[in-house]
Amino acid sequence: MSNFKSSWSSDKLVNDSSSFWMSDSWFDDTDPLTGEVIEKDNTADLIKLSAYRRAVSNFVNIVTGDNVPVKFSSTDSYTDGKTVWIAAKLDDKNFDANVGLALHEGSHIKYSDFDVLKNLESDCDKKYGKVDDRWGNKYAPHKLKMAVKNIINYIEDRRIDTLVYRSAPGYQGYYQSMYKKYFYSKIIDKALKSSDMRDETWESYEFRLINLHNENTDVDALKGLREIYQMIGLGSISRLTTTEQVKMLAFNVMDVILKYVSFEEPEEEDGDSQNGDGDEQKDGDENEMSGGNSSDEGGSSEGLDFDKPQDSDGGSSDGNSDLDSLTENQKRQLQNALKKQQKFMDGKIQKKKITKKNAQTMNQLEESGSSLESVEFDNEYGSNKKVEVIKVKKLTDSIVKEGSLPIISYNKENQLDAVNDGIRLGTLLGKKLQVRSESRTTKFTRQKNGRIDKRLLAELGFNNGGNVFFSTMTDEYNPAILRISIDASGSMGGAKMASAITCATAICKAASMIESLDVVVDLRSTLNSSNGYSRRNSNYYPLVVVVYDSRVDKFIKVKKHFPALSTAGTTPEGLCFEAIMSDMVESNRGIDSYFLNFSDGMPMYSDDSIYYHGETAIQQTKKAVKKMEMMGIGILSYFITGRYESATELRDFKKMYGSGAETIDVSNVVQVARTMNQLFLKK
Numbered sequence: 001m002s003n004f005k006s007s008w009s010s011d012k013l014v015n016d017s018s019s020f021w022m023s024d025s026w027f028d029d030t031d032p033l034t035g036e037v038i039e040k041d042n043t044a045d046l047i048k049l050s051a052y053r054r055a056v057s058n059f060v061n062i063v064t065g066d067n068v069p070v071k072f073s074s075t076d077s078y079t080d081g082k083t084v085w086i087a088a089k090l091d092d093k094n095f096d097a098n099v100g101l102a103l104h105e106g107s108h109i110k111y112s113d114f115d116v117l118k119n120l121e122s123d124c125d126k127k128y129g130k131v132d133d134r135w136g137n138k139y140a141p142h143k144l145k146m147a148v149k150n151i152i153n154y155i156e157d158r159r160i161d162t163l164v165y166r167s168a169p170g171y172q173g174y175y176q177s178m179y180k181k182y183f184y185s186k187i188i189d190k191a192l193k194s195s196d197m198r199d200e201t202w203e204s205y206e207f208r209l210i211n212l213h214n215e216n217t218d219v220d221a222l223k224g225l226r227e228i229y230q231m232i233g234l235g236s237i238s239r240l241t242t243t244e245q246v247k248m249l250a251f252n253v254m255d256v257i258l259k260y261v262s263f264e265e266p267e268e269e270d271g272d273s274q275n276g277d278g279d280e281q282k283d284g285d286e287n288e289m290s291g292g293n294s295s296d297e298g299g300s301s302e303g304l305d306f307d308k309p310q311d312s313d314g315g316s317s318d319g320n321s322d323l324d325s326l327t328e329n330q331k332r333q334l335q336n337a338l339k340k341q342q343k344f345m346d347g348k349i350q351k352k353k354i355t356k357k358n359a360q361t362m363n364q365l366e367e368s369g370s371s372l373e374s375v376e377f378d379n380e381y382g383s384n385k386k387v388e389v390i391k392v393k394k395l396t397d398s399i400v401k402e403g404s405l406p407i408i409s410y411n412k413e414n415q416l417d418a419v420n421d422g423i424r425l426g427t428l429l430g431k432k433l434q435v436r437s438e439s440r441t442t443k444f445t446r447q448k449n450g451r452i453d454k455r456l457l458a459e460l461g462f463n464n465g466g467n468v469f470f471s472t473m474t475d476e477y478n479p480a481i482l483r484i485s486i487d488a489s490g491s492m493g494g495a496k497m498a499s500a501i502t503c504a505t506a507i508c509k510a511a512s513m514i515e516s517l518d519v520v521v522d523l524r525s526t527l528n529s530s531n532g533y534s535r536r537n538s539n540y541y542p543l544v545v546v547v548y549d550s551r552v553d554k555f556i557k558v559k560k561h562f563p564a565l566s567t568a569g570t571t572p573e574g575l576c577f578e579a580i581m582s583d584m585v586e587s588n589r590g591i592d593s594y595f596l597n598f599s600d601g602m603p604m605y606s607d608d609s610i611y612y613h614g615e616t617a618i619q620q621t622k623k624a625v626k627k628m629e630m631m632g633i634g635i636l637s638y639f640i641t642g643r644y645e646s647a648t649e650l651r652d653f654k655k656m657y658g659s660g661a662e663t664i665d666v667s668n669v670v671q672v673a674r675t676m677n678q679l680f681l682k683k
Contacts, residue, residue, distance in 0.1 A: 043527060044541055046362045047370050047390065049354075053086065054366075056099055060084055060106035063168050068106045072354045072362075082109065100178025103171060107160040113243035117149065120247070124148055127251060128258075144254070144263035147202055150342075151250040154210045158237050159246060166238070183341070184214070187333045192216040195323035196331070200260040209253075210341060224256045231256070364404060369393030373579040375542075377612075377620040385610055389572070389579035390527055392545040394552075400564050407488050407523045407545055409566035416563040418498040419505050423559070425669045426509025432673035433510050433517075433680070479516040480592040480680065481551075481585050482507070483633075485544075487599035487640075488523040489571040496640045497567050500598040503638070503666035505558055507596075507676070508548060512555045520583075521548040524576040526569030526605060540607055542572030544579055573603030574621030574656075575612065581624070587632030594679055595628055597637040597657065598666070601649055621656045635660035636679045 049072070057070035069083045084105045086098060124145045129138030165175050191197060192214055197204045198221045208225055211217055213234055219226040231252060233239070240246055326334060354362070373389045392405065400408055409415075450469035484507065486492075486500050504521055511519040527543040547565065548558055587593045603617035612620070625635055637657035639650065654661040660679075664671040 042539070043361070043365070044372065044388065044390065046358060047365055047372050050362050050366050051371065052095075056084075056086055056102045059099055059171065059174070060102050063103050063164055063171060064106045064110040066110060068109055070102060070106075072359065084109065096174050096177035097181035100171075100174035100176075101182065103164060103174060104157070104161060104178060107164050108156075111160045111163060111243075112156060116243045116247050117152070120149055120152070121145055123247070128254075141263040143202070147206070147257075147263065148250055148254050150206060151209065151253050152243075152247055155232060155237070155240070155246045155249060155253075156243055158213065158232075158234060159240050162237050185337050187330060187337050188214065188341075189216045190330065191326060191334050192218060192221075193323065195325045196334075198222060202257070202261050202263070205257050205261065207338060223260050228253050228256050361404065364396065364398050364402070365392075367394075368396050368399060372541075373582075375575050375578040377575070377578070377616075377623075379610070379616055387542060387572075387575055387605075387607075387610060387612075389542040389544060389575055391579050392543070393583075394549075395545055395547040395557075395561055400561055405543070405545060406527055406568035407525055407543075407547075407566055408564050412564040414563060415498060415501045415565050418501040419559065419562045421667070422502040422505025422562075423509050425502065425667070426506035427513075428669050429506050429673055429676075430510035430513035432669070433514060433676060477516065477680075478590055478592045479518075480594065481518045481520065482511070482594045482596060483580070483584055484519060484521045484596045485576070485580070485598070486521070486523050487571055487573070487597075488525040488565070488567045489569055489600075490567055491571070492600050492640065493567040496600050497565070499666050500638075500640055501562060501565060503672060504598070505562060506669065506672065508550065508555060508558050511550055518550045519548070520546060520550070522546045522576075522580065523565065524572060525567070526572060540569075540605075542575045542579070542605055543569070544576040570605050571599070571601065571603045572605040572612065573599065574617065574624040575603075575605060577621065577624035577628070581627060581631075584628065584631065584633060587634075592634070592680075593632065594634040594636065597635075598640055599637070599653075600640040602652060603656075618652055618656055622658075625657055625660075634679050636675060637661050638666050638675075639663045640666065 053070055053072065057068075060068050060070055071083055071085055084102050086102050124140040125138055128140035128144055130140075132139040161175060165172055188211060191207070192211060193216050197207050200223055204222055205225070208217065208221055209228065212219075212229055212232065217229075219229040232249065240249065370390065370392045373391050375387050375389050376384050377387070379385045392399075399405055400412070403410060450471040452469060484504050486497075486504060488497070492500065508519050508521065511517045522544050524542070524544045527541050528539050547561060584595070585591050585593045602614075603612065603621050605612040605617075628635060635657060637653070637660050639653050639661060641663060650663065662675050664675060666672060
């Protein structure tokens with residue numbers, strides 16, 4: 001049998017297919033989200049989990065061409081024909097296999113006809129039923145119906161997987177990983193080659209049937225198995241184009257099996273046949289298409305052959321005398337493996353669940369566009385350090401209502417007076433910044449070419465050389481975008497934060513009066529991503545939250561949400577600047593770009609491995625500011641003073657922000673207008 005080959009280890013699954021695009025930070029937690037009942041609420045893990053879901057969802061939608069929902073399971077679920085359910089667990093060993101499983105389930109939604117299984121019971125009664133009651137109704141044995149369903153599931157799985165595998169070569173690695181994880185095991189390989197499961201019972205036929213694609217299969221192990229093998233024709237399975245055709249083929253396979261197996265249920269027993277599979281099933285299961293579940297990994301079989309027809313010889317034995325039999329322990333292992341394969345066939349995928357509370361939190365995070373940005377900086381010992389910064393792209397109503405971020409106060413009118421003052425000052429500021437939207441046109445007359453100046457026509461013939469033309473030049477400014485970043489650390493509390501909010505509100509109001517000026521406002525702080533009190537610094541992350549973006553938000557959002565803004569945490573300053581750098585507009589795209597900082601002191605942040613402070617933090621922040629300048633971004637930084645600032649702090653502030661450092665009264669509209677105009681009017 002021809003099979004694809006790849007290196008594989010039973011104790012470590014390497015994600016070859018995703019390693020080139022997937023961030024290492026997805027799986028670096030020592031205690032990743034398991035999805036079981038979770039006491040903690042780790043925001044960073046939920047952001048990673050959200051990114052994981054989006055990545056899988058993108059794959060499913062690309063392969064199926066449909067907008068198929070991909071969700072985490074809050075209860076054990078299966079592919080229901082509408083939604084793909086995935087496990088709420090970040091597992092570096094299983095990611096490729098989980099992507100493959102999601103693609104498999106999404107393909108069922110795209111290509112399988114679920115009505116075929118809904119009608120299967122009555123179809124089986126018509127084909128195999130015998131008179132079973134005094135009214136002459138004909139019923140097929142329940143276990144026969146379940147057997148037909150399993151045959152359909154097996155063939156349908158091979159059909160849809162082959163369809164996607166051949167049409168989307170870039171995703172083949174995910175399918176290979178799925179089959180290795182969810183289908184192959186050493187004990188299955190050994191059992192296929194052993195003297196066991198060679199008596200003509202449904203158990204034996206089912207085991208041999210659903211492992212026909214295994215390179216260790218023996219198509220002469222049972223009477224009629226070779227005929228079934230050739231009938232299914234795995235190498236040409238794509239000839240089947242509908243689930244209805246799969247059903248008819250499954251009936252033909254069952255016709256062969258019925259020559260050797262009886263599904264009659266003894267009257268005196270509880271419904272189990274001596275030749276049955278022994279596993280109880282309920283009628284409700286008949287509406288399920290197959291999904292997947294894991295059997296123990298690392299079998300010698302390397303995968304499925306989707307590309308070439310299977311060797312018609314398959315594998316053979318001239319008798320059982322030279323075959324090893326399984327030990328009692330191996331038989332128990334085999335039964336466990338078979339149960340897992342049966343769950344695969346029945347679509348009983350065991351999902352790692354996510355709690356309802358965490359599901360709600362993750363929905364909030366997704367709605368806000370939250371992500372983790374990896375930032376690198378040089379520490380004091382000369383080596384590089386990496387920090388993950390939580391970046392929230394949009395402040396939503398639900399975040400403000402729930403107060404789920406530390407920059408939101410319990411008092412939703414915390415900064416109401418500051419906002420009202422800002423709106424009043426912004427009206428005045430807007431008038432003082434109007435020069436940015438004005439244009440100046442200069443007329444140059446008595447030119448040798450251009451447009452005719454009618455006032456000079458009378459001078460023709462008076463030796464003016466025919467200079468009766470004019471031209472004009474209009475001097476105007478490019479559209480501009482201003483990024484305002486406010487230090488929301490604990491030291492900014494009280495009057496300092498109120499002053500910053502007043503000034504930011506005033507600028508937002510002024511910008512709303514100027515057609516060519518957009519404003520983005522963010523707050524930066526730190527977030528304890530665990531629920532409740534924690535002594536571990538590793539639970540803290542630098543945080544930057546966009547609270548207003550005039551490109552997508554109306555000014556009413558400032559009135560609505562700015563009153564609830566607050567302070568907390570420490571000052572990750574330059575780390576947050578690095579995280580937002582990719583969102584900032586370079587000034588070489590026909591748009592002038594500016595950055596305005598509000599802060600009151602020195603940058604500081606720490607976790608279990610990083611102590612970001614002192615000269616190291618100052619130099620890293622200075623380096624981030626220099627990067628902005630290299631992007632052509634104009635820099636202005638307001639030092640928000642209090643009662644205890646020292647000359648050293650002001651010196652270090654200017655060291656970080658250079659000539660753009662200002663110590664002004666940010667509530668003084670004249671001073672703000674002067675510094676802003678100096679920044680804006682540079683050509």
